[in-house]
Amino acid sequence: MNRSLATVVIASICAACAAGIGDALNELPPVRPGASEIQVEVYRGVMPASLPTPSQHLLIDVTPLLEPGDPPDADADLSPLAKRMVTRLELAPEPEPSKLHAFTRTGGPTDATTCESDPSRESFASAALETLATNLRSGSTLDGMRLTLATDFSVECAERLCESAARLIDEGAWLDFVQFGSGPVPTCIGKLRPTPREPASLGAAFAPSPPTFRIETALPAGAPRTLARGTAQGPPIEVGPGYRTVVVELNPEERIGPVRLVPGQRARIRLMDFPLSAPDQRQWQIEVENAAQ
Amino acid sequence: MPRSSKLQIVCAAWLGVVCGLAASSEAAELTEIFQPTTKPNTLSADQVVDRAFANLFVPDFMMSIETVRTNPAGQRERAVFRVLRRVVNGSLRILTESLEPESIAGTRVLQVERPDGIEQTYAFVRSLGREPFETTYRLADPFLCTWFEQEGIAPTEAGVDFGGRHEVLARRPDEVSGERVQRITVRPMIARGYDRIELVIADRDFAILEYLHYVGASDLEPSLIARADRKDMITLDGHVLPSMIRYEDRLSRDVILVTIEHAQLPPEIPNILFEPRSFHRARTDRVPAADLEQ
Numbered sequence: 001m002n003r004s005l006a007t008v009v010i011a012s013i014c015a016a017c018a019a020g021i022g023d024a025l026n027e028l029p030p031v032r033p034g035a036s037e038i039q040v041e042v043y044r045g046v047m048p049a050s051l052p053t054p055s056q057h058l059l060i061d062v063t064p065l066l067e068p069g070d071p072p073d074a075d076a077d078l079s080p081l082a083k084r085m086v087t088r089l090e091l092a093p094e095p096e097p098s099k100l101h102a103f104t105r106t107g108g109p110t111d112a113t114t115c116e117s118d119p120s121r122e123s124f125a126s127a128a129l130e131t132l133a134t135n136l137r138s139g140s141t142l143d144g145m146r147l148t149l150a151t152d153f154s155v156e157c158a159e160r161l162c163e164s165a166a167r168l169i170d171e172g173a174w175l176d177f178v179q180f181g182s183g184p185v186p187t188c189i190g191k192l193r194p195t196p197r198e199p200a201s202l203g204a205a206f207a208p209s210p211p212t213f214r215i216e217t218a219l220p221a222g223a224p225r226t227l228a229r230g231t232a233q234g235p236p237i238e239v240g241p242g243y244r245t246v247v248v249e250l251n252p253e254e255r256i257g258p259v260r261l262v263p264g265q266r267a268r269i270r271l272m273d274f275p276l277s278a279p280d281q282r283q284w285q286i287e288v289e290n291a292a293q
Numbered sequence: 294m295p296r297s298s299k300l301q302i303v304c305a306a307w308l309g310v311v312c313g314l315a316a317s318s319e320a321a322e323l324t325e326i327f328q329p330t331t332k333p334n335t336l337s338a339d340q341v342v343d344r345a346f347a348n349l350f351v352p353d354f355m356m357s358i359e360t361v362r363t364n365p366a367g368q369r370e371r372a373v374f375r376v377l378r379r380v381v382n383g384s385l386r387i388l389t390e391s392l393e394p395e396s397i398a399g400t401r402v403l404q405v406e407r408p409d410g411i412e413q414t415y416a417f418v419r420s421l422g423r424e425p426f427e428t429t430y431r432l433a434d435p436f437l438c439t440w441f442e443q444e445g446i447a448p449t450e451a452g453v454d455f456g457g458r459h460e461v462l463a464r465r466p467d468e469v470s471g472e473r474v475q476r477i478t479v480r481p482m483i484a485r486g487y488d489r490i491e492l493v494i495a496d497r498d499f500a501i502l503e504y505l506h507y508v509g510a511s512d513l514e515p516s517l518i519a520r521a522d523r524k525d526m527i528t529l530d531g532h533v534l535p536s537m538i539r540y541e542d543r544l545s546r547d548v549i550l551v552t553i554e555h556a557q558l559p560p561e562i563p564n565i566l567f568e569p570r571s572f573h574r575a576r577t578d579r580v581p582a583a584d585l586e587q
Contacts, residue, residue, distance in 0.1 A: 243482075245339075255337035259460050260482065279333040285463035285478075 028236065028266070036261035037236035038228075038246060040213045040269045048274055048281045055144075058095045059132050060085050061125065061151035063105045064180070071106035078102035089150060089180060103128035105155060115157035125151045126164040133168055143172030154183020162188035169193075210234065211250050218243040218258030236266055250275075250282075259286050338464040338477045344499040345492065351532050352385075353558040354378045358551060365546045379558055379567050383408045386567035403572045417573035462489060469493060469502055472523065488512065500526055500533040508544075516544050529555050 031037050062081035065088075072078065082102035086095075105124040115121040129149060136142060147168065153161070165175055169192060179185055210232040216224035224245060230237035232248065245257040246269055256269055271284040336344070356376045363369050373393035379386050387404040391397045399419040406412050463478040473496040480489040488510045493503035502523065505515035521535035528534070540549035565571040 252333050252335060255339065256464075257461055258339065259462065281466045282333065283463075283465040285465075 031236075031264050031266050032238065034241075034263050035238050036241045036244075036263060037238050037266040038215055038230070038244065038261075038269065039236040039266065040230060040232045040234075040246065040248060040271070042211055042232040042248060042250070042271045042273060044273050044275060046274065046277055048278050055099070055140075056095065056146040056148070057099045057101060057132065057136065058082075058086070058091065058148045058150070059101045059103065059128055060089075060091075060149075061105060061128075061180075062102045063152070064088075066104060066106065072104065074107070078104070085150070089178065091148075091150070091178070101128075101132050105152075113160070115160060117159055118157070121155060121157040123157045123160045125149060125153070125156045126161040129161070129164045129168070133164075133173075141172070142168060144174075145172075146174040146176070148176040148178060150178035150180065152181035152183060153177075153179050153186050153189075154181055156186070158186030158188050161186065162192065165189070165192055211248055213246055213248045215239050216245045216247060218245040232271075241265070254282060254284065256284055256286065259288070261288075265289065334466075334475075338461045338475070341464075341475050341494055341499065342459065342461065342477055342479055342492065345494045345501050348499045348532055349501065349534065351530060351534075351555075351557070352378065352380050355556045355558045357554040357556075359553075360549055360551050362547050362549045377558060377562070377566070379562075379564070381564050381567050388567055388572060401573055403567065403569060405567075405569065413569070415569045415572065463491075467493070470523065472502070473497070474502060487516075491515070495523075498533050501535075514543070517542050527555060530557065 060082050062078055062085050065081045065084055066072065079097065079100065079102060082100050085102075086100070103124060105122060113123075115123065129147075132147070133142065136145065168175060175192070177185075177189055212229060212231050214226050215228045215230070215237060216226055218224065227244070228237050228239050239261070241261050241263045243258045243260050244267075245255055246259075246267075248254045248256065248269075248271055250273065254271065256271070259267060261267060266289050268287045268289070269284060270287070271282065273279075273282045334341075355378070358374055358376065360372045360374075361369055362372075371393065372391070374389060374391045377388040377390075385404075385406040387406075389402045389404075391400040397419075399417075401417040403415040403417075404412065405415075459479040459481050461477060461479055463476075465476045467474050467476050475494045475496065476491055477494060478489055478491045487506060487508045489507050491505040491507070492501055493505075494500070495502055500523075501521070503518070503520045506517035506519070507514075508516045518541045519538055520541075521538045525535055525537040526533050527536050534553070534555050536553050536555070538551040538553070540547075540551065542549065566575070
């Protein structure tokens with residue numbers, strides 16, 4: 001599974017959830033006089049930002065920097081041109097040298113197979129992509145690897161490029177495409193999809209039913225007593241003032257508090273969980289607002 | 294051949310639709326994908342705080358403390374005091390005595406926390422009639438463990454004795470100098486002139502490495518930051534204790550360096566040094582046991 005993909009997916013989910021909850025909060029009626037309320041929101045993320053980012057490689061077409069009619073030798077070092085292209089395209093940050101790869105759309109035919117949609121087109125980019133993938137496979141798996149291809153698609157055989165791209169995606173790679181030039185983007189690129197098993201399971205993991213929670217008495221001694229129950233992402237739950245502990249029924253449970261509620265107060269609890277990648281990074285905070293303020 | 298640097302980024306447009314795909318796969322795949330190397334925290338934030346103070350609390354215990362306060366003008370002020378702690382007849386006794394500067398040497402405060410929840414504080418000032426002075430030590434400080442046990446001894450407004458408890462307002466895992474920590478924000482149950490404190494507690498041994506002190510409820514920045522480096526920690530009877538603390542007072546812009554020597558309380562120090570009737574009769578650094586026993 002591509003981790004960057006997962007991050008994007010969950011960011012979308014969380015953004016949607018946050019927007020919905022924010023709207024709901026704005027519409028909350030005041031706390032009933034003499035009572036207190038607790039509201040719980042639980043968010044789930046794929047990973048904390050502190051985890052390492054996936055390995056990223058940039059495959060860049062340096063043809064625009066070549067003098068017309070002066071193709072480089074087959075064994076020429078293209079890395080200086082690649083760096084110039086990175087600067088010209090404002091691709092920042094520049095990859096480390098071992099992750100910067102270059103190719104040109106010069107030389108002889110890259111493949112004996114003709115391009116069915118347009119026989120005049122070539123397959124330089126797809127050939128370069130395949131070569132890079134072969135080299136990378138020799139060192140590790142493509143699963144989770146991020147590849148960016150920058151080229152002019154207007155002279156590229158679209159179906160060949162998409163076939164190559166689809167094979168890499170099947171292996172779990174993340175592909176970004178950067179088009180320079182004014183040509184159209186091949187339609188088939190926009191139709192590429194990651195294999196369904198991964199996002200489907202992600203969806204199942206990150207869009208489950210919101211967890212339930214219970215509100216307990218927070219006494220220094222003796223067994224806590226449950227005062228009320230609620231569901232995360234749901235409306236505030238009314239509870240009497242006093243010292244309270246909120247137990248969010250995740251696995252394992254998260255005990256939040258104790259917190260002291262006075263009449264008229266509403267406590268909003270926001271919990272962030274990373275159940276798959278970093279279960280020990282769960283974090284939360286309590287925001288207390290006083291209706292009288 | 295176009296040479297334009299115009300960029301057209303075809304960002305993976307397909308990514309947005311994955312949420313809508315059928316959820317037909319087993320979640321078990323995800324463990325293969327992510328392979329988490331950590332386990333969920335099994336201790337609640339409240340329990341972590343309790344463990345942190347339990348680590349600091351050594352019952353029969355003595356701290357010799359030197360503080361050097363440096364103000365923005367570079368002026369330095371040195372003070373030395375000593376904190377002795379002993380449990381006598383089931384009640385915790387904390388005796389704090391100034392040793393330097395000489396002008397206030399011998400000034401003592403005895404706190405008695407009785408099992409019935411009553412707290413008594415006695416003060417002894419060697420020479421009355423002198424000019425008022427401000428003590429430079431912090432009687433209530435998380436690092437010195439003179440904060441925790443003093444909290445909430447008095448019954449709360451709900452009539453419940455929370456005995457040193459606190460509200461826990463936030464928890465956030467973090468890393469300090471490569472060490473895994475929990476940042477836990479607590480607020481004493483009883484108002485103490487400040488709003489809340491963020492404790493930075495090491496995962497591995499519950500040592501408090503740092504705390505940030507917020508005076509006002511709406512303050513977003515701390516007014517006081519105290520840090521104890523891991524290299525300055527010592528181990529005493531299984532407790533991991535700071536031997537040096539650096540305080541940064543952001544209100545006065547003073548910097549306070551505190552050096553602490555920890556020791557078990559010598560058994561030859563008699564209990565009557567912790568009694569209200571006799572605690573003032575001798576300085577703790579010159580214990581004339583024979584005199585005290587009279």
